[in-house]
Amino acid sequence: MKNRIWSVFALLITISAQAFAVLNEQNLDMTVSVLKAELEKTYTEETQMMERYDSINVKQHKEALKTIQESEKIALMLYSQKQDYIFDMAYACHEATTQYHNFKKKRMPFDISIKRLDNEIKRYTLLIESLESIAPRKRKYNIDSLRIAKMKEDSIKKAVEEATAAYEAQKYGKPQIDSTSKGVGINIFGKQLGGDTASTSAEEIKKAMEAKQDSFMLEKAREIAKEVTDSTNNTNDTFKLPSIPKSARRLLMTELKDFRLSEASQIERDSCVALSKKILANLISVRDHIIKDKKLYEHVESRLKNVNDYALGRYEAIQQSIFTNGGNNYLSVIRNFSMHYNNACHDIKDKYTSNNSEDSDWRGTTIFGLVLTVFGIILLAAGIAISFLKQYGKRKQLKPEFIPYYAISLTCFLFTILCTLPQIFASQNFLSMACSRLIEYVLLIAAITLSLVYRTKGHQIKSAFSCYFPILMMGLVIIIFRILFVPNNLVVILFPPMLILFTIWGFRSVQKHHANIPKYDEIYAWISLTIMTVACVMAWLGYALLAVEVFIWWLVQLTCVQALTFASEYMKAFEKDKVAKHILKKNGIDESSMSKETYNDILNKKIIELQNNQGDNITYTWFLDLVTMCIIPVSAVLSFLLCIYIATDIFDLTAMCKDIFFTNFLDIEDLCQLSLFKLVVVLEFYFIFRFISYLFRSVYKHWKLKNKQLHEIERSNITLVTNLISIVVWSIYFIFILFLLQVPKSGISIVTAGLATGLGFAMRDMINNFFYGITLMTGRVRVGDFIECDGVRGKVESITYQSTQLITLDGCVVAFLNSTLFTKTFKNLTRNHGYELVKLPVGVAYGTDVEKVRKILVEKLSQLKSEKTGVKPNIDPSKQINVYFNDFGDSSVDLYAVMWILVENKLVIVSRAKELIYNALNENNIAIPFPQRDLHIITMPSKQ
Incomplete structure (x- = not known):
């Protein structure tokens, strides 16, 4: 019915908005001609639409009558329910409210249609008046029909064609087309010209037409002048109509000719009036039908509203029965068991025994x-x-x-x-x-x-399923209660003892199998047992229906948790089997080229690297990151509301659930409005914006570092841009939260003023570090640089808004506050070219040829130039390796081997250089002296 309703509405909009329009044509005659063509098209389309509207309107009335019958049936069902039958009453209330809300959604916007039609009726009325007022005014025919107008139009066209043919025949010497037209003559605007068309002069025809028009325009001008004179004489004004000179009079006649419609245009004007009147009649007819439909729908809506209001009142009673009032605790039920038993038997007989005369769809045999x-x-x-x-x-x-x-x-x-x-x-x-x-x-x-x-594994599946089986069976019992609409008295008797039995069963299952199930399932099993215990306590305290709600909520929530856990585990397997292996294969690491143990070690390291979420492989991991960072967390947050909604559906209390979700539990005027739904949306968009920030930063990083060789030679400083991306994304998130929570400008001003005063002093150091961090990011320090500050030497790992982290040569992480690093003098060892000047001391014995030693060492150390770390040579190829004379030592001649060593691999290169120096000296039998001291032992004379 909804599609049909909106089809009618669209059809009405189309009828009332038929796009005919004329623009600024060459003259009035052309405008009238174009208007007539547009009106004919509009009238044809409107006639077809009116036929479709009539057929749809009949179906619409049938749907309205069907809705009335359904409302009567639901009203009888609702008014006949007993208060003790909670399931029955909740179902009836849900049907009533659902029908009312569906009807409200399907209700056609009659007021909009009527308003549009009123505008169209007014437009066509003014159009008709405007057409009839064009000079000469429209004649009043006895029969106003399109057929007469068409005949007049055809006759004038025929006369003009005959006159034109005669004129061309005489002027250009063309032969007459039809000689049989003799004695017929031509009637031009009511004047008969000759009995023989062929013998009629073309000039005579033309002069007759002009004379007729001139006389008409002159008479019209005299009437206008007379009207002006009469209006002047009837007033006290001294204005007098001046005499018109002959030259001006002739000009006036010419202008009046232009103002007056031709005879052909008059016929077209009459057709426009007739078409407009018919379109106007159709619009008025449609408007009358809409008003009738509006009254019918208002009547149906009134009846549904009465039923809906009663259902809402019963909903409040059900809510109080479930959440507030409760019932007698089960100990009281046991003390008065005979009474409750008799009531339950009576309700069962009353509800499930078929009537002898009528068989219901909700009883016995069904x-x-x-x-x-x-x-x-x-x-x-x-x-x-x-x-x-x-x-x-x-x-x-x-x-x-x-x-x-x-x-x-x-x-x-x-x-x-x-x-x-x-x-x-x-x-x-x-x-x-x-x-x-x-x-x-x-x-x-x-x-x-x-x-x-x-x-789970093969030996775990049985134990894991056994832990969940009691809660699944208890859920089946509740579903049976809901389907059969079990009366309250029977629920009060059966549910508490059944719940405690299933709780004991669940406790024994978890206690028996908890050691043989995965860790996640052990946690879920104990939580399930706790929820069952809470529900059991509620039921025994008299809140049996509330216990049903809590139990169903956890059953649905457990299902969502299991589904999310499954998704998480599946994505871990996807990360290992698809993403990590694909990246290793792209990097040239194939499983078949090495042992299985070695490959697994490399694979595990790559998985750990991917789990750190640095975004270095965003082209391969974007789908994995989307699911793990966005979809799974958002689904987890959303599942909380979804499970509550499904649980309330057991009593058909979804309307109440929506009210709880969207009602502001924090409503401070001119400051903040917060509801449960808004809180969930805030959390959901936190994960969404977090992924957006990560994605943009990773894409930018990948774009900057896609040339691996360029990255190794001159690593770009991307920290500043990535941090700016984070600031922009989270600023948008913050603005979105302000709009979502409907925080007004006044509230923002109050909060800002308080924070500016109170937190300004407390956050002074943080603000300083923030701006110092931005300054450092602009180029003084880059991620990957080796710096030395306060005797600490290491590689810059990250630059945040508060601190700069270094990884020292021994693997420790050292953090410097940005303000400390900014105000102190530090060495940036890789800022220039990435090489550091190193002087290695070498000692040789006195008497050794220094020049020979220099040549040997330079030749030996030159081997380091061919060795590389990554793509960069260990020794700067643009600098020479030199050996300089340093000093005369106690036991050796001290030399220095001077070279430019790659900073990031200094420890290894220095060790390698010392080894080469030692081997070179040994190979050439050059003594390497070591400190020696002569000890003179003085023997003291013995005492006599």
């Missing part, structure tokens, strides 16, 4: 048939699943431990498909409702089972 149907569908689905898995399991060699759980999952999906068919084609509301609830429940079972099958 319920019994539903039970048999459900069992039949379960057996059929299980049989198909088992037979399929027997054949499929042999081909795919499925593990025997998993086959029963594959069968459970497949049975659930087949049951869903088989239950969908009666839900679609069944005419009974009870059967449709029951199938819907059962489908929801079996999908929960399928989701939990598949998650366990994927995440």
Whole structure:
């Protein structure tokens, strides 16, 4: 019905907005001619649309009558419900409110249509008046029809064509086309010219036409002058009509000729008036129909509103019964068990026993048939699943431990498909409702089972499923209660003891199997047991219906948690099997080229690198990052509201749930408005903006560093840009939060003033570090530079807004505040060219040829020039290796081997250079002296 309603509305808009318009044509005659063509097109299209509107309008009235019947049926169902039947009352209230809200959504905007039609009616009325007022004014025909107008138009065209043909025949000597026209003559504007068309002079015809028009225009001018004179004489004004000179009079006649419509244009003008009147009549007819429909819909809406208001009142009573008032605690029920038992028996008999005269869709035989149907569908689905898995399991060699759980999952999906068919084609509301609830429940079972099958090992699957089985069975009991609309008295008697039995069962299962299940499932099992215990306490205190709500909420929430855990584990496997291996293969590391242990070590290191989320491989990891950083966290936050909504649906309290979600629990005027839904949106967009910031920073970094050789030779400073990207993204997020929370400008001013005063002093150092950090990022220090400050030497790992982190040569992480690093003098060892001058001391014995030693050492140390770290040579190729004489030592001649060494690999290169020096001296038998001291032992004379 909704599509039909909006089809009618679109059709009405089209009827009322037929786009005909004329622009500034060459003259008035051309304007009238174009207007006539546009009106003919509009009239034709409008006639077709009116036919479609009539057919749609008939269907619309049938839908309105059907809605009235449905509202009457729901009203009778609602008004006949007993207050003790919570499930029945909640279902009836839900149907009433749902019908009212659906009707409000489908209600056509009649006021808009009427307003548009009123504008169109006014437009066409003014158009008709304007057309009739064009000089000469429209003649009043006895029959105002398009046929007469068309005949007049054809006759004048024929006369003009004949006159033109005669004129051309005489002027250009053309022969007459038709000699049989003799004696017919030509009638030009009512004047007969000759009995023989061929013998009639063309000049005579032309002069007659001009004379007729001149006489008409002169008479019209005299009438205008007379009207001006009469109006002047009837006033006290001394104005007198001046005499018109002959030259001016002739000019006036010419202007009046231009102002007057030709005879052909007059006929077209008459056609325009006739078309406009017919279009106007159609618009008025449509408007009358819309007003009638509006009154009908207002009547239906009034009836539905009355039912909806009553349903909302009953909703409040149900809410109080569930959340506030509760009932007698179960100990009181035990003390008065006979009374509660009799009440329950009476309710069962009253509710499920069929009436002798009428058989209801919600009683005896229908319920019994539903039970048999459900069992039949379960057996059929299980049989198909088992037979399929027997054949499929042999081909795919499925593990025997998993086959029963594959069968459970497949049975659930087949049951869903088989239950969908009666839900679609069944005419009974009870059967449709029951199938819907059962489908929801079996999908929960399928989701939990598949998650366990994927995440657990063969020896764990049985234990894990056993821990969840009690809560699944308790959920089945509640679903049965909901489908059968079990009376309150029976729920009060059965639910508390059943819940405590299932809680004990769950406790024993968890205690028995917790050591044989994954860590995640152990946590989920204990949480489930805690929720069941809380629900059990509620039920025994008299809040049995609230316990049902809590239990269903956790059952749905557990399903969502299992699904998210499955997604997380799957993405971990995807990261290892697809992303990491693909990156290693692109880098030339193939599994077949090395041992399995070595490859696994490299693979694990790459996985750890990817998990650090640096974004260096964004072209390969974007989908993985999107799922793990955005989709899974957002789904986890959203699942909280979704599970509460589904849990309230057990009592058809979704309307109340929406009110709770969107009602502001923090509503400070002119400061802040915060609801549960807004809080969830804030958290969701936090993860979204976090991923956006990460994505933009990673893409920029990849773009800057895509040339690996350029990156190694001259690494660009990307820290500043990436930090600016973060500032921009999070600033947009902050502005979005302000709009979402509807924080006014006055509230922002109040908060800003308070923060400026109180936090200004407290955050002084932080602000200083922030600006110093920006200054450092502009070029003084870059990520990857080797610096030395306060005797600490290391590589810059990161530059944040508060500190700069270094990794020292021994692997320690040292952080300098930006203000400290900015105000102190530090060495940037890689800012210039990446090489550092190193002087290695060498000592040789006295008497050694220094020049020979110099040549030997320079030649030996030159080997370092061919060695590289990455793509950069260990020794600066543009600088020479030299050996200088330093000093005369105590036991050696001291020399210096001077070279420019790559800073980032200084320790290794210096060690390598010393080794080369030692080997070179030994190979050439050059003594390397070491400090020696002569000891003179003085013997003291012995005392006599």
